[in-house]
Amino acid sequence: MSELEHYTLTINGEDRHVSDAWIGESLLYVLRERLGLPGSKGACEQGECGSCTVYVDNAAVCSCLIMAATAVGTQIATVEGLNQDGSLTDVQQAFVSEGAVQCGFCTPGLVMAVHHLLDHNETPNEQEIKEALSGNICRCTGYGRIFAAVDSVISIRKSTAS
Amino acid sequence: MTITKTQRDILGSSALRPDGVSKVQGDFAFSSDLHAENMLWGATLRSPHPYARIISIDLSGAWKIAGVECVITAEDVPGQLTYGLISEDQPVFAKDFVRYMGEPVAAVAADHPETCRRALAAIVVVYEVLTPLTNPEHAIDEAREPIHPDGNIIRRQQIIHGDVNATAPIVVEGTYDIGMQDQAFLGTESALAIPDHDGAGIEVFVATQWLHEDRKQMAKCLALPEEKVRLVLGGVGGAFGAREDISLQVHTALLAMRTSRPVKMQYGREESFFGHVHRHPAQIWMRHHANTDGRIVKIEARFVFDGGAYSSTSSAVLINGVTHTQGPYQCPNAIVDGYAVRTNNPPCGAMRGFGVVQACFAHEGQMDKLAVATGIDEVEIRLRNIIHTGDTMITGQVLESVAPLERCIRETAAMPLPREMEAHPHELDLPGGSGRTADRRNIVRGIGWGVSMKNLMYSEGFDDYSTARCTLTNGSVELKFATSEVGQGFVTLAPQIARSVLGVDNVTYDTIDTQIGSAGSTSASRQTWMSGGAVDGACRMVRERLFEHVGALHGIDPLRLAIDDTDVVDTIGSLRITVQEASTNFTVSETFEYHHRPTQDLDDNGQGNCHVAFAFVAHRAVVDVDVELGLVKVVQIATAQDVGRVLNPMSVIGQIEGGIAQGLGLAVMEEIIVTNGIVRNPSFTDYLLPTALDAPQVLISMIEEPDPQAPMGAKGVGEAPCISVTPAIVAAIRNATGKSIDRCPVRPQDICF
Secondary structure, eight states, rough: OOOOEEEEEEEETTTEEEEEEETBBBHHHIIIIISSOOTOOSSSSSSSTTTEEETTEEEEEEESSBBGGGGGTTTOOOOGGGTTOOOOOHHHHHHHHTTTOOOOSSSSHHHHHHEEEEEEOOOOHHHHHHHHHTSSOOOOTTHHHHHHHHHHHHHHHHHHHO | OOOOOOOSSTSSSSSTTTTTHHHTTTTTTTTOOOOOOOOEEEEEEOOSSSSEEEEEEEEEHHHTTTTEEEEOOOOGGGSSSOOOOSSSESSSSSSSOOSSOEEEEEEEEESSSSHHHHHHOHHHHHEEEEOOOOOHHHTTTTTTTOOOOOOOOEEEEEEEEOOOOOOEEEEEEEEEEOOOOOOOOSSOOOOEEEEETTTOOOOOOOOOOBBBHHHHHHHHHTOOGGGEEEEEEEEEOOOOOTTTOOOSSSHHHHHHHHHHHHEEEEEOHHHHHHHHHHEOEEEEEEEEEEOTTOOEEEEEEEEEEOOOOOOOTHHHHHHHHHHHHTSSBOEEEEEEEEEEESSSOOOOEOOOOTTTHHHHHHHHHHHHHHHHHTTTTHHHHHHBBBOOTTOOOTTTTOOOOOOOOOHHHHHTTOOOOOOOOOOSSSGGTTTTTTTOOOOOGEEEEEEEEEEEEEESSTTOOOOOOOEEEEETTTTTEEHHHOOOOOSHHHHHHHHHHHHHHHHHSOOOOEEEEEEEEOOSSSOTOOOOHHHHHHHHHHHHHHHHHHHOOOHHTTTOOGGGGGEEETTEEEETSOOOEEEHHHTTTTEEEEEEOOOOOOOOOOOHHHHSSSSSEEEEEEEEEEEEEEETTTTTEEEEEEEEESSSSSSSSHHHHHHHHHHHHHHHHHHHHHOEEEETTSSSSTTTTSSSSOOOOOOEEEEEEEEEEOOSSSGGGGOSSSSGGGTTTTHHHHHHHHHHOOOOOOEOOOOHHHHHH
8 A cells, every 4th residue: 555654652651653654544443453462352443342442532432433643642551451550450350269250352341441430430220330330242141240340349449548 | 140169160160161261361362363374365356237148257457466465356266156055146256237236256365455345446346237136026026137046036835734714803913023133243254274285175274153065165166076175164253154155165275275375365344244144134024823722723924034045054044934923822723935045135044943933923922912902911921821841833843852842932031121211311321312312302112022933953864973083091981073162052061961971170272273074064953953062972982992991990780880970989889989090901982973964855835843942031121212213222131031941051151142242233223224235334333233231231041951862951042032022122112102013123113113
């Protein structure tokens, strides 16, 4: 292709250079295929399923809907950046312990969505949890164990705080 | 539900997934995450028409695009031009005709997905568009010329049982329509094919349900010996039946062989809707004859399954449907006629529940009609008719499985009902959700029931065995199997089995690939039974060898030895040493092939011992319906499921909750809309799936009555949850609205008009 671009994205606090990219590439594509960050998953390419959830300037967004080249100058955070020392966050640990993971394809996006919810609301009620996660489709679990994981994080954080 | 953690991750514990940590971190390699040096991307050109003659294909435009390395059509298939699971009637690429919208016509390999897209757009196919056959009844009545050389009827099966002239005072009948559901796994089809350096073979990493079956079909089409086609399971993002047929396997491999470069193919969501088979839409007529006490005397039924353009597993789906006509109820007399037919609609095949979902929707509708006609309540009418171990089914087969159906129903009925809706509910608790569309005053609550039985494993004489190898050395075990892990958790269960049998804690599993015998498909609720049985058998053989080794060292008859926790003990002596110590500097490896008991074909009258075993389940649904707008919110599902024995409580709960969500989808939202052969909603924007806001409260009871035929006593739990929940929800909608609704999914217009 003739129309190739070069630009720099800031991802998980690091500047990452993108070279010889087609201008039409989505942020999801660039993360996965050019920058070696496959944690964000593509399942619908329409912003319906939330599997590709990342934070752009602290807003949770579907990276499949954003042209990568338009994200220059923003702070991008992906699932790989949640805990760069390789340990699990409390949300990740709860997903594992409570059985919220089956096939796992939706999981990174859901982990991002749950962190985002709890960063903005420490004690969400049932409706607030369901609404916050309603942009993330999980086909395996029926959501029951995912709710259990969220509840577990909230109660552990509460007991640690008190 | 509280999940108790035990000390060791043995059978019965809620052992955690070994791949859980990598999945939450985004490290787990799904097939779509795989890369290879110098890799090309592949893409498929598909027919826009449901039925057309191909006049010409001009590839020259695609070849001219920089970055395009390969363009192939049917002309380039070196081996067999068609493939299929049961009947090899589906072309790798359409040659003379396209028979459904989305049928593959050509494929390209190029340096970038966008180059592929442009190359596909540059291929010129001239079609003579034909009138599609889309009404399944026209496939049966032979008013139309066959649309395929194999004919328009894929299979017909009748069941004639008992006194066909029997009748009874109460007669109820209905015609039920079940829509076309999509499996909608999240990880779309993907594969990475890497050709051997000598060009004489290929390695393919693919998300599939059955590696060995894929290999068999691929080898034929690629004209390679099977041993030259090596398949490795790429991480699988859900399956639910949609990966039972091959999709992009041959295309990817062929592009890689032609270019001598690795090729990756990955469907987008829209392509995925065209790239795999769906749940059969079906129309089922049933007439039940019953005595005034509610007892069924005879059932008449007619099934029509629309198989779409190619046969896939339609013939087996048909058999599952017609043999489950009676549901989990006694029925001495039956006349059933069933068809699976070919049309120019999308091909249909396996989806969780496999023909029984459709049958259950009809027989449960009938049970409710019978309840009304006899004045007996819907729980009692079911209890009066339930089938028991030892009863003869309409196929003449005697039900040998443990059948704790009465417990399933009674324990479900005993679960608490949800609170009444508040006077001023939160808008998210209203049908329709946010935006204040529904009005509290128009909301009516309803309760409905569904009860079902489902066959486990493959049927009709098929020997779907499974193979596993266990290697014990220095207190550690490595397992090897070809069982597709699609999310269900076999990789959690297999080590649990080894820990229980061998008293070790450190258990790993080798790459899942074709370097061992077949495990059969991850479908038909069969892997816990079949591959679980294979792992259990291999571990038991290793245990025997370990006992011989310990016995020889200590001068003890090996028959006296047993495993106690993590020790080898002499049951009538004092020896007690750890398995770790007993296996130091000792290596033993055994391979075991597990076969279920043989089954038989059905005869022309549908008689024969065709199924291996059955599992049972009851569902009670509570719904709120806005009767003005036709909106439904499923409030609660209560369920008691016959599981045989719980091997991992958390995994079983996950299967039950997940299955219920899929059954809820079929009840109120999920349908592939097909008009004149054209698919109208191939996207997650237009094909609606249950979200967190649609998830009802789920109350679960796991009924444990170990089945003596099952290895470890455990029945498969994957399919039962999604079968009778759909009719239960639709019955609850009928109960709320008073409308006679005999189709699913239920749409607003079915409630309002």
